[in-house]
Amino acid sequence: MTPDFESHSSDWCVRVTVRELLEVHLTVNAINQKVNPGHIVWLTKGENGKRLWIYRDRTILAWVTADGEATDPSFALPIPELFVEELIDFVDAGNGVDIFYNEVDDTIVARSDNGSYIAIDHPKNVKFETQDLPYLGNSQSDHSAPAVAMVSMSNLVQFAKFVLKYPSGVNWNEHHLMPFVALAIENDMLAWTMDWRRQKAARMTGAVPAATTGSITATFYPYHVAQAILTKDRDEDAKIFIDGENAEYAYFVGPDWGIRMLLDAEHLARWNHKVVRELKNVGIEVDNWKSRQIPSFMTFTLNDSDTCYVSLHELEDMTVTVRLTAVLSSDVPETLGVYGEINKLNDSLVGARVSMRDDEVRLVVEFPAEGITNMAVHVHTFTKALTKCKDIHTFLPLFAD
Amino acid sequence: MSHSSSPFGDGFEPFNPSQSIEEIEKVVLDLEPKIRDLNRHMIDVLGPCPETENGNWAYLARTEDGDFVIGFEQLSFKSGMKLSNRFLDIYRVLDEVDVAAPSSSQYQPDLGPAIVGDAALSFVPATHVRVVRK
Numbered sequence: 001m002t003p004d005f006e007s008h009s010s011d012w013c014v015r016v017t018v019r020e021l022l023e024v025h026l027t028v029n030a031i032n033q034k035v036n037p038g039h040i041v042w043l044t045k046g047e048n049g050k051r052l053w054i055y056r057d058r059t060i061l062a063w064v065t066a067d068g069e070a071t072d073p074s075f076a077l078p079i080p081e082l083f084v085e086e087l088i089d090f091v092d093a094g095n096g097v098d099i100f101y102n103e104v105d106d107t108i109v110a111r112s113d114n115g116s117y118i119a120i121d122h123p124k125n126v127k128f129e130t131q132d133l134p135y136l137g138n139s140q141s142d143h144s145a146p147a148v149a150m151v152s153m154s155n156l157v158q159f160a161k162f163v164l165k166y167p168s169g170v171n172w173n174e175h176h177l178m179p180f181v182a183l184a185i186e187n188d189m190l191a192w193t194m195d196w197r198r199q200k201a202a203r204m205t206g207a208v209p210a211a212t213t214g215s216i217t218a219t220f221y222p223y224h225v226a227q228a229i230l231t232k233d234r235d236e237d238a239k240i241f242i243d244g245e246n247a248e249y250a251y252f253v254g255p256d257w258g259i260r261m262l263l264d265a266e267h268l269a270r271w272n273h274k275v276v277r278e279l280k281n282v283g284i285e286v287d288n289w290k291s292r293q294i295p296s297f298m299t300f301t302l303n304d305s306d307t308c309y310v311s312l313h314e315l316e317d318m319t320v321t322v323r324l325t326a327v328l329s330s331d332v333p334e335t336l337g338v339y340g341e342i343n344k345l346n347d348s349l350v351g352a353r354v355s356m357r358d359d360e361v362r363l364v365v366e367f368p369a370e371g372i373t374n375m376a377v378h379v380h381t382f383t384k385a386l387t388k389c390k391d392i393h394t395f396l397p398l399f400a401d
Numbered sequence: 402m403s404h405s406s407s408p409f410g411d412g413f414e415p416f417n418p419s420q421s422i423e424e425i426e427k428v429v430l431d432l433e434p435k436i437r438d439l440n441r442h443m444i445d446v447l448g449p450c451p452e453t454e455n456g457n458w459a460y461l462a463r464t465e466d467g468d469f470v471i472g473f474e475q476l477s478f479k480s481g482m483k484l485s486n487r488f489l490d491i492y493r494v495l496d497e498v499d500v501a502a503p504s505s506s507q508y509q510p511d512l513g514p515a516i517v518g519d520a521a522l523s524f525v526p527a528t529h530v531r532v533v534r535k
Binding site for chain 2: 044045046047048050052054063065073074075076077078101103106122124126127128129130132133134135137141142143144146148239241243251253258
């Protein structure tokens with residue numbers, strides 16, 4: 001018995017063109033990181049009645065807009081990525097395809113103009129979340145230093161091709177994380193640098209003319225953005241938007257497409273998860289962080305009450321250090337007496353140092369990131385020094401004058 | 402005597418899109434997002450306008466001189482009194498937290514929605530889920 005696709009069909013139906021399907025398919029293909037077989041594309045209605053296809057994969061989100069129809073539903077329909085791929089082969093050249101829902105079979109159905117059908121199970125346990133919105137305003141930002149670059153697509157393609165040129169002979173087993181790009185918007189130029197020195201190659205920098213507002217430099221993992229840009233038409237302009245130094249995302253926006261990319265630092269991406277893992281191995285859980293960005297520092301608690309910090313720092317020679325910090329005392333005035341006591345403390349400490357920063361006295365243990373495999377030793381040094389400095393907040397003010 | 406549908410009386414007319422292509426482009430690309438932002442902010446603060454189906458307070462209008470302006474919906478007396486009370490509530494909140502209204506030179510709007518354009522959704526759409534038939 002052949003299935004009855006039309007019975008119990010939904011009261012809505014979306015007419016999709018070949019062109020928009022192709023745009024969606026190419027975009028999804030460019031950024032799909034093949035880590036989740038259940039990937040879905042969201043189809044919904046945007047502002048001004050535009051149809052909106054949205055695809056998110058870890059740190060990147062991309063969207064495609066198309067002309068919608070008044071009958072387009074306003075909810076977000078989850079369409080399996082596999083179905084989109086299948087539709088490309090299914091739809092007749094030059095024609096469109098109707099997409100609707102079969103309420104009995106719980107399937108999403110596509111009907112071509114020649115009377116053919118394909119159907120796929122409606123995804124289960126999926127929900128359109130705030131993170132799936134293409135634009136996420138930053139509530140922490142006062143929008144006081146936005147940077148915008150208007151750049152021709154032909155020039156943006158130069159950026160994309162540049163990013164995707166890898167030096168030959170790199171041992172990727174040794175260097176599993178490829179370089180992040182540093183993107184700069186300033187003085188009517190869009191510039192970028194790929195730093196391959198860690199892979200024993202050279203730094204490479206490119207720049208193209210752009211109409212810019214504001215200035216900024218931001219870093220991010222660029223490869224999926226570059227691949228997505230290469231799928232776009234090259235006869236229009238695109239905008240790049242980064243909302244100030246504390247922005248979470250960079251936006252690349254064309255006439256009928258857009259990409260949202262999480263901004264992160266390469267050294268944090270390389271080391272943060274390893275530091276968290278090694279701390280966990282010695283019984284220390286770092287506190288959760290709210291941002292999607294990899295944090296530059298995290299907090300943890302020692303002795304049930306002492307709030308401590310772990311942070312990663314990249315030096316000019318590209319070495320990365322891990323720093324364990326505890327604030328011993330605050331509101332401490334800078335006097336010779338205070339510095340004398342700090343020096344005395346430092347003389348008695350091994351592998352740790354006490355220093356003054358602003359009006360705080362801090363205890364720090366710092367070591368090269370490669371040393372995280374000896375985390376137990378470093379934490380022991382830190383806790384031992386912390387015990388030794390425990391009463392500093394009571395006696396240090398005595399030396400204030 | 403001519404009659405205008407604008408709440409501002411003579412001299413204002415609702416925008417008629419059957420003008421030149423350039424004007425339509427200007428509205429779509431530049432002014433519409435601003436009106437949308439304005440409505441979003443007004444609805445956030447004042448709630449939806451009780452006189453319109455979509456809750457919008459402002460709309461795009463045009464003077465006889467051809468200038469684009471922002472028009473505001475007419476309110477019934479009852480709705481106007483409610484709005485007046487709402488303003489009083491807002492004043493009390495602002496007074497309590499001692500918030501100084503930023504001067505126009507300090508105010509920095511978020512450029513993001515205008516740049517992202519049609520994709521800048523102002524709400525999270527409901528997810529389509531399976532229809533359970535009883």
